[in-house]
Amino acid sequence: MIAKWFDERLDLKKFKEKFLNKAFPAHPTFLFGEIALFSFITLVITGIFLGLFYEPSTGQVSLFGAMVPAAYASVVKIDLLPMGVIIRRIHHWSAMIMIAAIIAHLARVYFTSAYRKPREINWLIGLSLLAVTLGAAFTGYLLPYSQFSVTATSIAYYIAKSVPWAGDWISRLLFNGEFPAHGTVPRFFFLHVMLIPIGLITLIGAHLLVLVKQKHTEPKANSKRKAAQGGRRLIGIPVWPEQSYISVSLFFFLLFVVVLMATYIPLNPIERYGPPSPVTPVMRPDWYFLPIYGFLKLIPGDLSFTLLGSKITPEAIGGVFFPGILALILVAIPFLDRASSPQNYIENPLHRPFMTSSGIAGAMLLFMTTVSGYIDVLHIAPASMAIYVVVVTAAAWVVSYLLLRLYSRAAKKGEHVKS
Numbered sequence: 226m227i228a229k230w231f232d233e234r235l236d237l238k239k240f241k242e243k244f245l246n247k248a249f250p251a252h253p254t255f256l257f258g259e260i261a262l263f264s265f266i267t268l269v270i271t272g273i274f275l276g277l278f279y280e281p282s283t284g285q286v287s288l289f290g291a292m293v294p295a296a297y298a299s300v301v302k303i304d305l306l307p308m309g310v311i312i313r314r315i316h317h318w319s320a321m322i323m324i325a326a327i328i329a330h331l332a333r334v335y336f337t338s339a340y341r342k343p344r345e346i347n348w349l350i351g352l353s354l355l356a357v358t359l360g361a362a363f364t365g366y367l368l369p370y371s372q373f374s375v376t377a378t379s380i381a382y383y384i385a386k387s388v389p390w391a392g393d394w395i396s397r398l399l400f401n402g403e404f405p406a407h408g409t410v411p412r413f414f415f416l417h418v419m420l421i422p423i424g425l426i427t428l429i430g431a432h433l434l435v436l437v438k439q440k441h442t443e444p445k446a447n448s449k450r451k452a453a454q455g456g457r458r459l460i461g462i463p464v465w466p467e468q469s470y471i472s473v474s475l476f477f478f479l480l481f482v483v484v485l486m487a488t489y490i491p492l493n494p495i496e497r498y499g500p501p502s503p504v505t506p507v508m509r510p511d512w513y514f515l516p517i518y519g520f521l522k523l524i525p526g527d528l529s530f531t532l533l534g535s536k537i538t539p540e541a542i543g544g545v546f547f548p549g550i551l552a553l554i555l556v557a558i559p560f561l562d563r564a565s566s567p568q569n570y571i572e573n574p575l576h577r578p579f580m581t582s583s584g585i586a587g588a589m590l591l592f593m594t595t596v597s598g599y600i601d602v603l604h605i606a607p608a609s610m611a612i613y614v615v616v617v618t619a620a621a622w623v624v625s626y627l628l629l630r631l632y633s634r635a636a637k638k639g640e641h642v643k644s
């Protein structure tokens with residue numbers, strides 16, 4: 226009855242035929258993108274709750290008899306609200322899960338070559354999504370204005386200031402003055418709750434529109450079944466009802482996991498860090514910024530030179546050039562590994578020795594630079610660690626390349642090689 230009422234007005238049957246009958250690949254690795262999407266939804270909902278009580282100001286207020294920044298005091302008060310600390314932890318855990326899911330999703334697209342023609346545009350939109358999500362995490366760091374927030378943000382401030390030729394301008398624009406400035410928290414708050422979410426919603430919308438237009442990639446094994454079914458473009462389960470049931474169940478399962486984590490794992494406890502103080506303790510950023518932090522630790526403090534009139538400092542080498550080169554490589558991938566005609570079938574990573582071993586070496590580089598963030602506790606000298614990073618990354622490439630070549634040659638000859 227209700228469906229009929231809406232159908233008469235909105236022509237829902239046509240919508241169902243056009244969109245809801247579309248096929249979704251029946252493979253769990255295709256769910257990483259959905260996990261990122263659902264985490265983002267959870268972040269928006271919990272973020273609205275936090276925004277109702279948060280105060281974006283560094284003005285001093287009294288909290289339990291001590292004078293502390295208003296932003297810090299407002300977060301302590303959120304923790305004291307009924308369910309407040311749980312909602313703040315759900316927000317934090319969802320951010321971590323979103324970033325992890327994006328990385329897993331990127332790896333799935335990379336290792337199966339789903340970035341090839343015609344999906345280069347979605348690869349680039351995806352990379353922008355990763356960058357903007359990291360921007361959301363970075364601006365969120367500062368908001369509680371604890372000792373941890375201020376220490377972590379000041380590392381980023383010196384990196385922004387070190388950008389060759391434009392560092393002063395970029396750091397003043399981003400931090401609204403010389404950090405710690407009174408204007409930084411309101412600026413980051415605006416970026417975190419307004420500009421970045423709008424950017425993410427726009428990019429996610431564009432990403433999904435391109436996906437609907439181009440359809441998913443699918444395994445080559447589907448080609449025989451497809452020929453038997455009259456050559457339909459994609460084999461999978463229909464968006465409605467099967468995939469929608471899976472997606473809704475996935476959303477609630479994710480919510481269950483995140484609530485469980487928020488209940489038992491105290492994340493970023495503001496009372497442990499306390500408000501900013503003149504003492505700067507050793508603090509490591511969250512895992513997703515650790516490769517940059519670790520790389521910075523490997524660069525000798527006195528390594529600086531002048532390039533075209535601009536001073537290149539260790540911060541610029543570790544914080545600007547290192548992630549900049551990694552980003553350029555990621556951007557270039559679909560244009561280097563080109564396909565002349567549209568590729569709608571995914572490749573088996575075991576049959577692409579060069580690309581797969583390069584991906585493994587890239588992951589190893591990130592892992593080793595993450596370990597470098599702990600050289601102080603591991604008691605390893607920066608120069609020795611730099612050698613380990615190079616040797617282990619190169620070894621990961623060579624060993625995986627040789628093994629994969631052997632495997633793919635054997636597979637081509639029809640021999641069965643057990644992995």
Ligand code: HEM
Nearest residue numbers: 255258259261262331339344347348351352354355441442
């Ligand atoms: C907020 C971040 C992101 C969200 C919410 C998101 C969401 C999705 C979803 C739901 C799909 C369809 C399911 C799937 O193929 O796994 C998809 C497909 C795709 N995504 Fe993303 N994605 C994000 C980031 C990225 C990143 C970082 C990349 C790569 C750099 C990327 C590249 C692609 C490509 C190429 C496809 C089509 C894959 C195919 O046809 O097999 N996405 N995305």
